[in-house]
Amino acid sequence: MQELAVFGGPRAVPAGMVKTWPPLTQADRDAVMAVFDSNILHGTAAPNAVKLQEAWANFLGVKYCLVTNSGTSALHMAVATAGIEPGDEVILPAFTFWASAATVLHQNAIPVFVDIEPKIWCIDPKKIEAKISKKTKGIMPVHIHGMPCAMDPIMKIAKKHGLVVIGDACQAHGSKYKGKYTGSIEDTTGFSTNRSKNLSSGEGGLFVTNNEDAYNHGKKLREFGEVVVHGKEREYNAYGLGWMYRAHEFVNALCLSQFKRFPKNNAKRQEFAQYLTSELEQIPGVAGPYTPPEREPVYFSYIVEFRPKEVGLGDVPMEKYKTAVQKALAAEGIGMGQWQKMPVPAQSVFKDMKGYGKGCPWTCKFYGKKIKYDGADYPVTNQFIAEHAYLTGVYPPNTMALMKRYVKGFQKVMSRPKDIMKLVDGKK
Ligand SMILES: Cc1ncc(COP(=O)(O)O)c(C=O)c1O
Structure with missing residues (x-):
């Protein structure tokens, strides 16, 4: 077998072969x-905004959609329109992007974290009830890395305790739980369409719901708290607190154009992921993701597990093993990355608890409780972060030819534990 590229051998993946996401076409340019x-650059009744909202609602099979200027704004609207108020607690996973929790704080409410399911990285429904208190008003399942959460048990718990369910589907466009799209099961949901997302517009968001009141509330929140009716003179009267969450028409047009290729692109991600998972299963030292039969993920990120024991390196600390393998893979042209380095409740914002200043919203009189956050309370999240990384390039316009080269590269690196040890020992 050839020498590892890190020690001077040829690369498994030629330079320049991995293309970036999203693929942009002439049709996208024409649309923008x-x-x-x-000359219609913005407006909630602008043609691309309206068409995009209809397209996304039809795709999911939900009644209402509002396009926004980010996933964070769409998710904040989902939190607010679900009826979350100051001092309410919202339960969400410790493994997520921190914006999920920020949208709860933006509503002057309190995030309460729960650990994730072993092997699946979504909120563990078995651990939710222990965190429910008199203050709990909602649960936020986050369909992370494109993996749908266990929605049946979550909806059951919510029903039993009279809680709202707010979906964070920012990473999960088109993923399904028991045949239903994520975003169509929850009370309100936010999607992101930022550059990296399966449906991408550069920056943007989509709020969805089946609830008419939430939809009407959402329209006000998106535009300064005003009721702006197309074709009627603007009142310039705010009916309540609102934000400026409107999206630009360039972005809406790009999103709509990308949407036309979105199902095909998702299918490609799934095809690549299924191939990689079946191949990695046969390579000691690494493994692809586990998918329960009732869930259809869309692989926003393709996640790889590191298993040093399988190559006789069980005594090497995980971080060193992972770093060494990633270094060898990078030299082969196989890029991996670490998405999230700690549980969200371990981040400084939850240690300092300054919030808006003066400790608000934690010190808000409507809360009236003390809460402490400690990253060590989430062992499954910590273990998941330690043992996994994502693989770049598992999306179109990349092709199966690249996935095959990835497999060859993994085979090459993982069959050389002695070389991995050299890297662990700093010999390169
Ligand atoms: C899980 C999750 N929630 C929320 C967000 C926020 O979306 P945006 O960056 O579009 O505001 C993101 C995206 O980065 C995300 O990954």
Whole structure:
């Protein structure tokens, strides 16, 4: 077998072969330029905003959709329109992007974290009830890395305790639980369409719900708390607190254009992921993700598990093993990355608890309780972060030819535990 690239051998993946996401086409350019020519640059009744909302609601099979300027704004709208108020507690996973928790704080409410399911990395429904208190008003399942959460048990718990369910589907466009799209099961849901997402517009968000009141509330929140009716003179009267969450028409046009290729692109991600998982299963030292039969993930990220014991390196500390393997893979042209380095409750914002200042919202009189956050309370999240990393490039316009080269690269690196040890010992 050839020498590892890190020690001077040839690369498994030629330089320049891995393409970035999202693929941009002439049709995307034409769609954005058509906005330029139309001179309609914004507005909640602008043509691309309206068409995009209809397209996304139809795709999910939900009644209402509102396009916004980020996933965070869409998710904040989902929290607010679900009826979360100052001092309420919202339960969410310790493994997520911190924006999930920020949207709860933005509503002057309190995030309460729960550990994740072993092997699956979504909120563990078995651990939710222990965290429910008199203050709990909602649960936020986060369909992380494109993996749908265990929605049946979550909805059952919510029903039993009279809680709302707010979906964070920012990473999960088109994923399904028992045949239903994530975003169509929850009371309110936020999606992100930022650059990296399966449905991408550069920056943007989509709020969805089946609830008419939440939809009407959402429209006000998106535009300064005003009721702006297309074709009627603006009142300039705020009916309540609102934000400026409107999206730009360039972005809406790009999103709509990308949406036309979105199902095909998702199918490609699934095809690549299934191939990689079946191949990695046969390579000692690493493994692809585990998918329960009732869940259809869309692989926003393709996650790889590191298993040093399988190559006789069980005594090497995980971090050193992982770093060495990633270094060898990177030299082969196989890029991996660490998404999240600690449980969200271990981040400084939850240690300092300054919030808006003066400790608000934790010190808010409507809360009236003390809460402490400690990253060590989430052992499954910590273990998941330690043992996993994501693999770049598992999406179109990359092709199966790249996935095959990835497999060859993994086979090459993982069959050389002695070389991995050299890297662990700092010999390169
Ligand atoms: C799980 C999760 N929630 C919320 C967000 C926020 O989305 P955005 O970056 O579009 O505001 C993101 C995206 O980065 C995310 O991954």
